[in-house]
Amino acid sequence: MRNDYAELRDAIARLCSDFPGKYWRELDRSKSYPTEFVQALTDAGWLSVLIPEEFGGAGLPLSAAAAILEEMQAQGCNAAACHAQMYTMGTLLRHGSAEQKQEYLPRIASGALRLQAFGVTEPTNGTDTGALKTTATRDGDDFVINGQKIWTSRAEHSDLMLLLARTSPREAGAKKTAGLSVILVDLRDALGHGLTIRPIRTMMNHATTEVFFDNLRVPARNLIGEEGKGFRYILSGMNAERILIAAECVGDARWFIDKSVTYAGERVVFDRAIGANQGVQFPVARAYANMRASALMVDEALRLYEAGQNPGAEANMAKLLAADASFEAANACVQIHGGFGFAEEYDVERKFRETRLYQVAPISTNLILSYLAEHVLGMPRSY
Numbered sequence: 001m002r003n004d005y006a007e008l009r010d011a012i013a014r015l016c017s018d019f020p021g022k023y024w025r026e027l028d029r030s031k032s033y034p035t036e037f038v039q040a041l042t043d044a045g046w047l048s049v050l051i052p053e054e055f056g057g058a059g060l061p062l063s064a065a066a067a068i069l070e071e072m073q074a075q076g077c078n079a080a081a082c083h084a085q086m087y088t089m090g091t092l093l094r095h096g097s098a099e100q101k102q103e104y105l106p107r108i109a110s111g112a113l114r115l116q117a118f119g120v121t122e123p124t125n126g127t128d129t130g131a132l133k134t135t136a137t138r139d140g141d142d143f144v145i146n147g148q149k150i151w152t153s154r155a156e157h158s159d160l161m162l163l164l165a166r167t168s169p170r171e172a173g174a175k176k177t178a179g180l181s182v183i184l185v186d187l188r189d190a191l192g193h194g195l196t197i198r199p200i201r202t203m204m205n206h207a208t209t210e211v212f213f214d215n216l217r218v219p220a221r222n223l224i225g226e227e228g229k230g231f232r233y234i235l236s237g238m239n240a241e242r243i244l245i246a247a248e249c250v251g252d253a254r255w256f257i258d259k260s261v262t263y264a265g266e267r268v269v270f271d272r273a274i275g276a277n278q279g280v281q282f283p284v285a286r287a288y289a290n291m292r293a294s295a296l297m298v299d300e301a302l303r304l305y306e307a308g309q310n311p312g313a314e315a316n317m318a319k320l321l322a323a324d325a326s327f328e329a330a331n332a333c334v335q336i337h338g339g340f341g342f343a344e345e346y347d348v349e350r351k352f353r354e355t356r357l358y359q360v361a362p363i364s365t366n367l368i369l370s371y372l373a374e375h376v377l378g379m380p381r382s383y
């Protein structure tokens with residue numbers, strides 16, 4: 001296994017040992033938020049590592065965040081409860097005004113404020129972001145927001161939300177994504193004053209929601225960057241998001257592979273360990289090879305990102321390959337456990353459900369393939 005950030009990984013593993021499978025199983029049953037886990041990470045400063053030191057964070061590079069998230073998953077925890085707290089602030093950091101950064105970043109770094117809700121996806125347009133319908137209309141010193149978002153994860157556990165909304169109508173001939181703007185919504189002020197949050201129960205415990213805007217007033221000073229350029233700002237944060245999710249998938253794959261190897265060595269059937277059968281070994285060995293290959297692509301994407309490049313292809317490939325590797329490892333792990341793969345107390349079925357998400361979110365496998373086909377290989381556009 002890669003030995004980068006060894007001390008940091010050890011520290012994460014120690015913290016995670018306070019949150020064993022039993023903790024996650026109970027939350028999974030009641031579909032509850034891992035408040036204690038997120039608080040422990042916040043108190044230890046792990047969620048603010050990407051915030052520059054001048055704003056109270058650790059000012060570490062993206063590779064440190066990747067190591068943190070990978071290790072959480074490899075220890076059997078679930079970073080989905082809080083990973084957005086790490087990278088969502090990047091939009092504010094890169095495109096916010098000096099006043100906005102001073103107002104929010106130090107409190108995000110200290111954990112006094114949570115910015116971990118990100119409202120882009122809508123029910124009627126899905127992946128076609130340019131077709132989104134939520135509007136933010138200027139009225140005096142406010143924007144008045146109307147519309148609906150779906151899959152806005154962690155909205156119930158966040159103080160702030162980054163919202164992508166249309167501030168000017170789609171014009172014939174203009175790019176579909178023109179006229180979209182990013183607005184920082186203070187959820188504490190908004191709840192009950194034009195904002196309603198409705199949880200969506202999902203196959204895994206994910207604290208995701210639908211969010212409804214009904215004439216919600218947000219101060220115009222909460223606009224991030226220039227009006228109408230929001231899609232570009234959101235895109236600029238997506239490489240970081242994809243690389244970090246890919247690192248989580250590598251961590252998941254490591255967890256499944258460790259579990260598989262241990263169980264295959266212990267389970268005796270026909271008077272020998274099941275792991276002595278090549279039919280049992282090969283799926284795990286293949287998953288291991290694919291996990292290692294995807295980890296190299298994560299490293300390559302990180303290297304380019306930290307060199308100031310725009311590694312769209314590598315970030316997408318890392319996400320694609322790592323999500324495939326984690327699901328392959330998950331499937332092998334269920335199979336190796338036989339009937340016990342379906343029993344809650346082994347945690348395998350829970351992690352299997354959790355890692356399945358990354359074939360779909362934050363971007364689905366098909367959309368990555370079409371990006372590679374069209375933008376990297378120059379094939380004809382399909383949509």
Ligand SMILES: Cc1cc2nc3c(=O)[nH]c(=O)nc-3n(C[C@H](O)[C@H](O)[C@H](O)COP(=O)(O)OP(=O)(O)OC[C@H]3O[C@@H](n4cnc5c(N)ncnc54)[C@H](O)[C@@H]3O)c2cc1C
Nearest residue numbers: 118119120121126127151152153361362363364366367383
């Ligand atoms: C648990 C969860 C948490 C999420 N959290 C957030 C969040 O915090 N914030 C947020 O904004 N969004 C979030 N999302 C939304 C997520 O990013 C979307 O679900 C994802 O991008 C897919 O969009 P969709 O569900 O609308 O699928 P659709 O766009 O409707 O696509 C459905 C299927 O069709 C395929 N498809 C669509 N168009 C094409 C095409 N042209 N070619 C080939 N295949 C195609 C897709 O690959 C997909 O498999 C979350 C989703 C889930 C499930």
